[in-house]
Amino acid sequence: MGYKIDHIMSSKIEVIRICEHCKKQFTARTTRTRYCSPICNSRGYKALVRKGKVEKSNNETVQLLNTDLEKIKPLEFLKITQASLLFGISRSTIYRLVNNGHLDIAKFGKRTVIRRCDLEAFFAIPIQDVTLKTGQQFPGFDNCYTITQIQQKYNISSGALYLLIQRQGIVKYSVGKFTCVAKQDIDIIFNAVGR
Numbered sequence: 001m002g003y004k005i006d007h008i009m010s011s012k013i014e015v016i017r018i019c020e021h022c023k024k025q026f027t028a029r030t031t032r033t034r035y036c037s038p039i040c041n042s043r044g045y046k047a048l049v050r051k052g053k054v055e056k057s058n059n060e061t062v063q064l065l066n067t068d069l070e071k072i073k074p075l076e077f078l079k080i081t082q083a084s085l086l087f088g089i090s091r092s093t094i095y096r097l098v099n100n101g102h103l104d105i106a107k108f109g110k111r112t113v114i115r116r117c118d119l120e121a122f123f124a125i126p127i128q129d130v131t132l133k134t135g136q137q138f139p140g141f142d143n144c145y146t147i148t149q150i151q152q153k154y155n156i157s158s159g160a161l162y163l164l165i166q167r168q169g170i171v172k173y174s175v176g177k178f179t180c181v182a183k184q185d186i187d188i189i190f191n192a193v194g195r
C-alpha cells in the first residue's frame, strides 16, 4: 500500500517553483526551471548578468530550492510550510481546509504537522464524494470562475488546481480563450461545511 501510493505520487506531483524574476509560484517542467515564462527568463537573466551573479545564483539558489523539495518528499509528517511547498498550495489554503474539516493536523509538542498521506488522500477524493450534477450545462460566466480567478481566490498553483479538477471530475468549459468551471464545483471543495 505504502509503496503503491509513493509510486503514484512520485509520478503525479508536479514541480512547483518560485520564478526567480517575478517571484510568483508556477508549475515547472523540471526541477531546474528557474523562470515562469520566456519573458521572465530573458529579463531575469539580463539582470543577473548585470550584477555578475549568474554563477553564484546557479550554484546556490537553484540547488537550495531543489534540495528542499528532495528533503521533503520522503517525509511522513510535514510542517505546514513543507506541505505548502510539496503540494503547491498556500499555507492559508491548507489552514482553510483544516478549518473546514477536510484535513486533519497533528501536534508534536508545539509543532503543527500534517500527514502526507492525508494530503494525498484529499487530492485523490473520488468523484462520488463530491456533489456533482450529471449532465451539467454551461452555467454562464457569472456563475463560473476562470482558472486564474480560482488561483487568485484560493492561492493554489495551476499544477495543483488542474490535478484537483481532474481528480474530482469537475466539468471544465472552454469559452473563447478561457477555461471556466462552475463556481459551486470549486467552492464546495474549499468551503463546503459538514462533509
Ligand SMILES: [Zn+2]
Residues within 6 Å of the ligand: 019, 020, 021, 022, 023, 024, 035, 036, 037, 040
Ligand atoms: Zn516570472
